[in-house]
Amino acid sequence: MAKSRFEYVRTYEQDAILLPNTYIVIRLDGRGFHRFSAHYNFQKPNDKRALCLMNAAAKQVMQQIPDVAGAYGQSDEFSFVLSRECKMFDRREAKLVSTFASTFTAQYLFLWPEYFPDTPLDGNMLPSFDGRAVLYPSLREVRDYFSWRQADCHINNLYNTSFWTLVLGGGLSEQDAEQALMGTNSGEKNELLFSRFGINYNNEEIMYRKGTMLIRDVGTGGSGSASASASESTESIDVREWHEKSKRQIEREKTKRRKAEIVELHVDIIGNEFWTDAGRWIS
Amino acid sequence: MAKSRFEYVRTYEQDAILLPNTYIVIRLDGRGFHRFSAHYNFQKPNDKRALCLMNAAAKQVMQQIPDVAGAYGQSDEFSFVLSRECKMFDRREAKLVSTFASTFTAQYLFLWPEYFPDTPLDGNMLPSFDGRAVLYPSLREVRDYFSWRQADCHINNLYNTSFWTLVLGGGLSEQDAEQALMGTNSGEKNELLFSRFGINYNNEEIMYRKGTMLIRDVGTGGSGSASASASESTESIDVREWHEKSKRQIEREKTKRRKAEIVELHVDIIGNEFWTDAGRWIS
């Protein structure tokens, strides 16, 4: 029963529901992190404390939201992939996106002093993150999504490493450094780093080059005997099985995920190897 | 140009755009605040510190996002109404909702020690908020939306005041108190408070009974000479004028809003009086 004659305004609410049986990827992006990182004197090209803080906040999000199968982060962004069967908030888009943004933000603020013990946050320059949800019908696309983000990480980090080496190591102005890199390809940037500064890019810290992948280590035999692999023929197994999963089974898997240790990886996620045993962490 | 062959995954992104020239209301709700308020021993039925913290966080959100015309909060929720012409994020729903949730959360955590100086936050019980956006085509509906929330505040607060008076003042168990109130109307609750406990509900703190309305005091003559009023015939003026506003005018108004003092009100927003001069703060 309506509690007041104003309740008709509720009929204007329209909940966008995310299509069932598709993977939901939620990507969070730092808002105005160019200014934010300058304000707090983040180190260039990478501030290890800031990246570890991102990873720690993401890990906490996974801890609290067992529907998350895995997550990938680089720079000021983090992407969370939810399991295909996820029914959180009945798959309402706004609730999902806002909850991830809010939960991540809370953790980022809470953990800040641990990573920046000497730099208190300034109320006029607090971190915040916007978010979006994207749907992928198959594991193939999820894999390509993560590959896309890691390729982006590589491109940006090689550029930034070259740029800041020219500025900090080579004494160039920022404009001159930009000029020097314009139009160069990856090989040329690698060559420049090596020949002029003796830097072998491949020896740079792997977290900077590859970003961070977080998965739950649910052990072998993840979801039943299905060992999903985006590169192999196991998609079919998922497909055959997904609608046969009982509620009890889904609950059991959720509990398993909740208990599983979250593993932090800095590895190539573009090639086949990482995905061979994907069934261990994603379904 | 695509930076990698994986970029096709972007074509799966679908941005829901909120219909132009409608009021956007974004409502944030505390997630699991029943447990949250118990964990931090919030006072019952109202914890003044917690409500003032909500208000302070909302005020900071308005400070930082000049598109917000006004906001109303009660209990663990806050609703923000954006001006009709708002073009923030090109009116993309996910970005808007997540940004409000994230910004509010950041402020809530940052301001927490000011309102709960003796109660440090616990990393396993951090505050978070989910959000949603609703569209209203006319000021009439915006007014009814806020009236709906204030009516809700009244109903809940009268109930909670009665309930906790029975429990804390009357020594009833929570079950017995619930039983005692079942089926009672407002008059009966008022009577019960007065006859058994000598409490005149209308003398209870007005912030508890009315919630908190935040508006920008942009002074008289708000948007040009238009003094919008949801109860009067001035809707038409908005309508005639809205698409004649030049970009410069919109920018000028935005600057005006940014500079305007944010005023905190604890008043009736259901009757006509509050809305008579609504053109001062909403357009």
Next chain:
Amino acid sequence: MAKSRFEYVRTYEQDAILLPNTYIVIRLDGRGFHRFSAHYNFQKPNDKRALCLMNAAAKQVMQQIPDVAGAYGQSDEFSFVLSRECKMFDRREAKLVSTFASTFTAQYLFLWPEYFPDTPLDGNMLPSFDGRAVLYPSLREVRDYFSWRQADCHINNLYNTSFWTLVLGGGLSEQDAEQALMGTNSGEKNELLFSRFGINYNNEEIMYRKGTMLIRDVGTGGSGSASASASESTESIDVREWHEKSKRQIEREKTKRRKAEIVELHVDIIGNEFWTDAGRWIS
């Protein structure tokens, strides 16, 4: 109760609901009418039979769907505006759009022999129409929508009249005619028609120049005493009244509309005059 274990597939259905209290405009467009009109030897630049057939089909649609307040057509398109309170199909977009497309198509085929008595339809070249729905929050935008279509009619018809006069009257090839008109403005086209062919464009048939507006003549005092006018301050009256309309009142108005005669107008709908008394037909 589910009739079969397959019924879960229904949970994938997602009905887009059109925001309440906004005007719905449904525009139908002929599919491949360039080929269609060539196939049936439509006269150039305008085929009166074809335009009258469009008008007749649209009139039948209005006859059968009382939620339509008015409609405007030109060339192979027709736009229908539904009253703000329209609740047809609970405002489900797909049902609305498909029903208009289907109903219009049925009438177009049924009425064809009346307008093209000597040209039977060919099963391999049947007429069809696609559709879309657009929402407008205020009468101002509805007015501007119709103005947009009539301005489009004017621009296209002046061009087509000039083009075909050059080809059919002036003996130019189609390429040469296109060339001759390239970059000319309205004044130059008018001048060309007059000086070279003695044609005063303003004397061309008004239906070709202005298109066709269909409204219901519900008599004076349309919706109660409210005489809505998009150019005047009466928007406010609508706004104040719309949510006070009782179901009975809405039904009464619907009946009135159903009985009202549909009037076909070939007039200017951009200037104020047509809209002065708009409350007569749109609410």
Next chain:
Amino acid sequence: MAKSRFEYVRTYEQDAILLPNTYIVIRLDGRGFHRFSAHYNFQKPNDKRALCLMNAAAKQVMQQIPDVAGAYGQSDEFSFVLSRECKMFDRREAKLVSTFASTFTAQYLFLWPEYFPDTPLDGNMLPSFDGRAVLYPSLREVRDYFSWRQADCHINNLYNTSFWTLVLGGGLSEQDAEQALMGTNSGEKNELLFSRFGINYNNEEIMYRKGTMLIRDVGTGGSGSASASASESTESIDVREWHEKSKRQIEREKTKRRKAEIVELHVDIIGNEFWTDAGRWIS
């Protein structure tokens, strides 16, 4: 460049885009076919002419829209499944749904005289169809969708056959027949038909019992060597292959589909057999 100052109204258009790489099912339903079938004296429980007319119209739709992989019809409804890679209208929902509704309607009217030679259509009672689009991420769900519709066909046809046998053969009033069938299960209806009227339901015309499936016979080896099967592990093959298909390959397949003969089947589509070789017609 804007042709008129009114063109801003276009910014209100919002095209819902159907998620890529998912199967699109478009279902059309006769509007008011209870009244329609009474008006034209359709035979009960099934009018063969009417069903064949539905099938013929659907076949024409498939003929003209090569993106349709298959279609299933029963009673006054028809469902079309589009191939996963379908890019028609850039997957804009409103255009797709309205085009199917319009094209089907046009064919239905055009073909009417062939199936009802002695019953001219009445302008006040023309057939029309509404439509909707539903997305399915995997072939499993597409199969279950069609199974759902065929199960529905079975349930309704068994009921209608029993009902009309009681009325027409048994002389019961419609109310009494309804009463007699209330709460009976399939076995009891079969028994009733057999014991009281000597009717073996399984000997009823198969088109009535199973509905009509239309597929394109593109021959063996459908899409390359992939023989998709919703019940077998070949989903994976689709998945691995779909994004490797070149534009040329997609065009080639489209041409193949356009040329393929459309086959009409009245068979069980719930069991495995029909789907074993599904790769022949759906991809």
